[in-house]
Amino acid sequence: MSIDKFMEDAVTGWMKSSGEHADIVMSTRIRLARNLKGYRFPIAFTAEEAHKIDEAVSTALLNSGEKGYAYMKMSELPLLDRQVLVEKHLVSPQLTDSKRHGAVLLSEDETISIMVNEEDHIRIQCIYPGFQLENAYEQADTVDNYLEGQLPYAFDEAFGYLTSCPSNTGTGMRASVMMHLPALTITKQIDRIIPAITRLGMVVRGSYGEGSEAPGNIYQVSNQTTLGKTEKEILADLKNVALRLIAHERRSRELLLSKSRVALENKLFRSLGIITYARLLPSGEAARCLSDVRLGIDLNIIEDIDMSILNELMVFMQPGFLQQYAKAELTAEERDIFRANLFRERLRPDRQQEENNKEK
Structure with missing residues (x-):
C-alpha cells in the first residue's frame, strides 16, 4: 500500500462515519503503550536496538494477514508527509522526529495505527467515530493480544506493563474522547468544568494531546491513571465523565x-x-x-x-x-x-x- 493513499485522502476513517453522540463526541481513541522485554526504552536505546525492535514489530504485523498494514519509516518520509500524518491524527508529533528511529504501521481504513519507537517501543492506537469506547478498546485489545502472542512484552506481576514514563505503567492504556464543546466555551462554563474533571482523575487537553491548544472548541478528555485500575474500570470512569460533559453541553x-x-x-x-x-x-x-x-x-x-x-x-x-x-x-x-x-x-x-x- 502506497504512502500516497494516506496523503491524498484528507478525511480519515473516523471522520467518514458517525457514532453515538456524534454531534458532540467526534471520535474515541484507545492507545496502549507496550515495550519488548530485554531492550532499553527508546530514551536510552541504541540505533541497533531500535532497528531490531522495528524489525520484530513490523515483521509480526506484516505477516499477520490482517487489515493490510502499510509500513512507513519516519526518516524516509519528507517532512511535509510526516506533518500530514500528524494532522490526520495517525501519528504523534513525537514520532516524526527522525532521530528517534520511528516507524508506523497503518491499517488501510486508518482506524488502527501502530507506532514503533516513539516514547515506548510500541504504541497501539485505535480510533473510532463518535462515542464508542468499548468497540475501540476491543479492537485495540485484539491487536495487542496478537502482538503479545508473537513478541515478549516487558511485564511485571506487581506493576503491570512497564513503560518509559511511570505515569503509563500498569495497564499502559490511555482512553480518550475528542469532544466539540462550543456552548460550554461560549458560556465560559468550561473554565470551571476542567478543574472538576481533573479532580476526578481525568485530564483535558487540546485535540493534539499534551501541550496543545483547543482550536475550534475541540477538547480531548482522557484518563490520567493507568496503575491500580483495570481497563474496564478506566473505561467506565471515562464514560461517566464524558456522559456528564455531553449533558452539560446539551443544556x-x-x-x-x-x-x-x-x-x-x-x-x-x-x-x-x-x-x-x-x-x-x-x-x-x-x-x-x-x-x-x-x-x-x-x-x-x-x-x-x-x-x-x-x-x-x-x-x-x-x-x-x-x-x-x-x-x-x-x-x-x-x-x-x-x-x-x-x-x-x-x-x-x-x-x-x-x-x-x-x-x-
Whole structure:
C-alpha cells in the first residue's frame, strides 16, 4: 500500500462515519503503550536496538494477514508527509522526529495505527467515530493480544506493563474522547468544568494531546491513571465523565437557544459568511468559524451543508495538508490566501449540490 493513499485522502476513517453522540463526541481513541522485554526504552536505546525492535514489530504485523498494514519509516518520509500524518491524527508529533528511529504501521481504513519507537517501543492506537469506547478498546485489545502472542512484552506481576514514563505503567492504556464543546466555551462554563474533571482523575487537553491548544472548541478528555485500575474500570470512569460533559453541553446549547437565539444565529451565520467568502483566512479564524458552523448544523439553524465537508476542511485547513494540496511550500500569508480559496471552492452551493447528487 502506497504512502500516497494516506496523503491524498484528507478525511480519515473516523471522520467518514458517525457514532453515538456524534454531534458532540467526534471520535474515541484507545492507545496502549507496550515495550519488548530485554531492550532499553527508546530514551536510552541504541540505533541497533531500535532497528531490531522495528524489525520484530513490523515483521509480526506484516505477516499477520490482517487489515493490510502499510509500513512507513519516519526518516524516509519528507517532512511535509510526516506533518500530514500528524494532522490526520495517525501519528504523534513525537514520532516524526527522525532521530528517534520511528516507524508506523497503518491499517488501510486508518482506524488502527501502530507506532514503533516513539516514547515506548510500541504504541497501539485505535480510533473510532463518535462515542464508542468499548468497540475501540476491543479492537485495540485484539491487536495487542496478537502482538503479545508473537513478541515478549516487558511485564511485571506487581506493576503491570512497564513503560518509559511511570505515569503509563500498569495497564499502559490511555482512553480518550475528542469532544466539540462550543456552548460550554461560549458560556465560559468550561473554565470551571476542567478543574472538576481533573479532580476526578481525568485530564483535558487540546485535540493534539499534551501541550496543545483547543482550536475550534475541540477538547480531548482522557484518563490520567493507568496503575491500580483495570481497563474496564478506566473505561467506565471515562464514560461517566464524558456522559456528564455531553449533558452539560446539551443544556448549554438549549440555554443559548432559549435566552440568546438571535445573537447565537447572528454569530453562526457570520462565521458561515466568513468561510464562504473570505479572501484571507488565518488558521485560528478558520477553526473558530468551522466550530460555529458545525454547531449551527447540529442545532438545525444552518442547513444544506454536509457535515462531511466540514470534516474535510478541518484537515485541509492545516499547514501540512494545505501545502500538500498546493504541491508547493507556502508562506504564512500564502497559506491564508490558499485556505480561503479552498474553503470558498468547497462551500460553493453548486459544488455541494454536485456532491449530493453523486451520493444519490
